Amino acid sequence: MPATVLALAPILALAAQTAPVLATPEARDVHSHARPLEARVSHVSLNLFADFDSHVLRGVATLSIDARPGAGQVVLDDNNLRIVSVTDAGGKALPYTVGKGDAVHGAPLTVTLNGAKTIRIAYASAPEAKALQWLSPAQTAGKTQPFLFSQGEAILNRSWIPTQDSPGIRQSWDATIDVPAKLTAVMSGEAKGKAVCKADRCTYRYAMDKPVAPYLIALAVGDxxxxxxxxxxxxxxxxxxxxxxxxxxxxxxxxxxxxxxxxxxxxxxxxxxxxxxxxxxxxxxxxxxxxxxxxxxxxxxxxxxxxxxxxxxxxxxxxxxxxxTWNDFWLNEGFTSYFENRIMESLYGQRRAAMEADLAWTDMQAAVKDAGGPQSPDTRLHLELDASRDPDDGMTQIAYDKGATFLRTIEATVGRARWDAYLRRYFDVHAFQPQTSAGFLADLKANLLKPGEAERIGVDAWVYQPGVPANAVHVKSDAFPAIDAAAKAFAAGGPVSAVPGEVTTQEYVRFLTQLPRSMPAERLRALDERFHWNETGNSEIRFAWLQLALANRYPPAKASAEAFLTGQGRRKFVAPLFAQLWGQGDWGRALATRIYAKARPGYHAVTATTVDRLMKAAN
Missing domain, CATH: 3.30.2010.30 (Zincin-like)
Structure with a gap:
């Protein structure tokens, strides 16, 4: 595996086949208890039993440890795990302590190595493990069998895997999972043979031979x-x-x-x-x-x-x-949002890609406003989240849409051919490695930008300063002017028959978001009767419609909102709608309280925690 290293980003590679750990101050992860420059996990081997009666995973995690000479301990991340024992490879007990923790980060699990390079941790997850959602048959689509899935990002996998749960400490892994015979286990790795079944249980084996960030170890068990x-x-x-x-x-x-x-x-x-x-x-x-x-x-x-x-x-x-670290979440999502749009352009043409990029621009402006305005530090790409904040706080549309706009602005300056060649090289050179904002900017300046281009783009300001710079490239859809005109005409009292009928999802979403937030009930009823958006199965259109309808307390939207909010738990839809209702006085709070009491038991902890916080903050 290549290990190209920037001069300003010294790394510690503790084993020849082990992914590097960055040693720069910017790479220190305040959301992990681990001290990987002393001792780090390089491989995780799981042997687990999925107990659907007690809602726990229990078994053994065997960790390969690479330690500096003289390092006597390894520090892992633990969020409410039930530790049974810790031993070396030969079965000899190793001293360990579970330190003081908090509700967000869990606690440090410190193991005294006594020279061990392999440690075995017998343990069980808690029934309320944050990464795991155990669904009853009624909560599934099929309604006949239970279901389990994990969601590790950002720092939730420490609630079912005792390892160093930091994206900068990449680890290979393998797993053996024992599940009920009527269910199938799938994981984010290569299947190793067919399931082996005995009586009422089956065992599945998976492996990932490439080092990955630990939040990417994922499991699902179901019909x-x-x-x-x-x-x-x-x-x-x-x-x-x-x-x-x-x-x-x-x-x-x-x-x-x-x-x-x-x-x-x-x-x-x-x-x-x-x-x-x-x-x-x-x-x-x-x-x-x-x-x-x-x-x-x-x-x-x-x-x-x-x-x-x-x-x-x-x-x-x-x-x-x-x-x-999660302070540089934009390196994942900004790059990916840009790349996504390029894939869509390649497959579906420039017109559709432009519509989606234009909608993302609007989302970015809304995200800046929601963050407190363009001077808010939370509108920076590189965040400075201290340990008192949940890394989920940084997972906003800023990372996605400002990040993608930054890369689009680089492309516009240097030209697509140069930019694509650079990105292809960038992914090759840094494959299977962690990265920081400082590392990316140094690589960008050294391997792409000509003299004066970094200053013309303002690359440092894009990453480290709040707001959206004035030179941001705004991709404008040629389909939207007509839709904007239709929204303006309808809002002014024009007939509903003049609203375009056979258009794309993106155009319908644009139409709805361009309508004024205050509209008479008869205007909403006209749209409802023509398009039936209260019942549409297109989630993006229904979400945009409900935002408008609920803002106007349109009575038929109440049942639609209840069905939508209890029928799915996608945070992107759920959190804004509850926030909107909660901000609408007694009417909205009463509706939100009633719906949430019914919906919350079916939500994953990621969604429930977000809604809990926004309701608490609004009180």
Whole structure:
């Protein structure tokens, strides 16, 4: 594995085949208890039993430890794990302590090595482990079998794996998972043979021989089936969802080919997609070899497949080259959002890509406003989150859309040919390594920008200063002026029949977001009766419609909002709608309280924690 190192970013590579750990101050991860420059985990081997009765994973984690000479301890991350014992490879007990922790970061698990290079930790997760969601049959699409899935980003995997849970400490891994015979286990690695079944249990084995950030170790167990979409691509989903999912995401091979044509070979073997039950908190999660995806992306017309382009792009930006800390989350998401749009342009043409980029521009402006305005430090790309803040606080649209706009601005300055050649080289040189903002900027200046270009773009200000610089490239869709005019005409009292009827999802979303937030009920009723947006299965359109309808307390939207908020747990939709209701006085708070009491038990901890916080902050 190449280990090209910038002069300003000294690294410590503790083993020949081990991914480096960056040693610069900017690479210090305040959201992990680990001290990897003293002793670090290089490989994780799991042997776990999935207990659906008690909602725990229990078994043994065997960790390979690379330590500096004289290092007597290794510090791991632990969030409410039930530690049974810690031994060396020969079974000799090793002293350990679980230190004082907090609700966000958990606690340090410090093991005295006594010369051991391998440690074995017998343990169990807690029933309320934050990374794990145990679903009853009623909470699944099929309604017949329970389901389990993990969601590790940002720092939740420490609630089911005792390891150093920092994106800058890349680790290879393997796993043996014992599950009920009626269920199938899938993971973010290569399957090693077929399941071995005895009586009412089956054992599955997976491995990832490439070092990955620990948040990318992912597991799902449920009643799922597989359908190939190509030689190296396919769809996993519950049987009742599989046909729709296989159609919606049936062009995976084309997506992979388009991505490879832009920035080089796909390095992870297979690219499969697992469509999870509706409670999954994100649009998608880029787990290597197996993207986890929300069923809210299934619109029936492939209009929301940019989500797949995004998660696939993470196979380069995020999985291949990873932010060393969560302060540089934009290095994952900004690069990926830019790459996503390039894939969409390659597959569906410049017009669609421009619409999606233009909508993202609007989202960016809204994110700046939500963060407190252009002077807010939270509008910087490189954040300075201290240990008192949850890294989730930095996972806003700023990272995605300001990051992508920054890269688009570089492209406009240097030209697409130079920029693409640079990015392809960048992914090759830094493959399977962590990165920081300082490291990227140094690489950019050394290997792409000519004299004066860094200053003309203002690359340092883009990363380290708040707001959106004046030279930001705004891609404007040529489809939107007509839609904007239609929204203006309708808002002024024009007939609903004049609103375009057969347009794209992106144009409908644009139309809805351009309408004034205050509209008479009869105007909303006219739209409702023509387009039936209260019942649409297109989640993006329904979300935009509900934002408008609820802002005006349109009565028929109450039932639609309840169905939408209890039928899925995607944080992108759930949190803004609850925040909106909570800010609308007694009417909105009463509705939000009633719906949330019903919906919260079905949400993943990621979504529930976010909504809990916003409601608490609003009180």
């Amino acid at each position: 799922v089936a597989f359908r190939a979409t190509g030689e190296r691509t396919g769809i996993w989903a519950e049987p009742v969802t599989l046909d729709k999912a296989a159609y919606e995401f049936g062009e995976l091979d084309k997506f992979v080919a388009a991505a490879e044509g832009l920035y080089g070979p796909y390095r992870w073997g297979r690219y499969d997609v697992l469509v999870l039950p509706p409670s999954f908190p994100f649009g998608g999660m880029e787990n290597p070899t197996l993207t986890f995806a929300t069923p809210t992306a299934i619109a029936g017309d492939r209009s929301l497949v940019s989500l797949i382009a995004h998660e696939l792009a993470h196979s380069w930006s995020g999985n291949l080259v990873t932010n060393a």
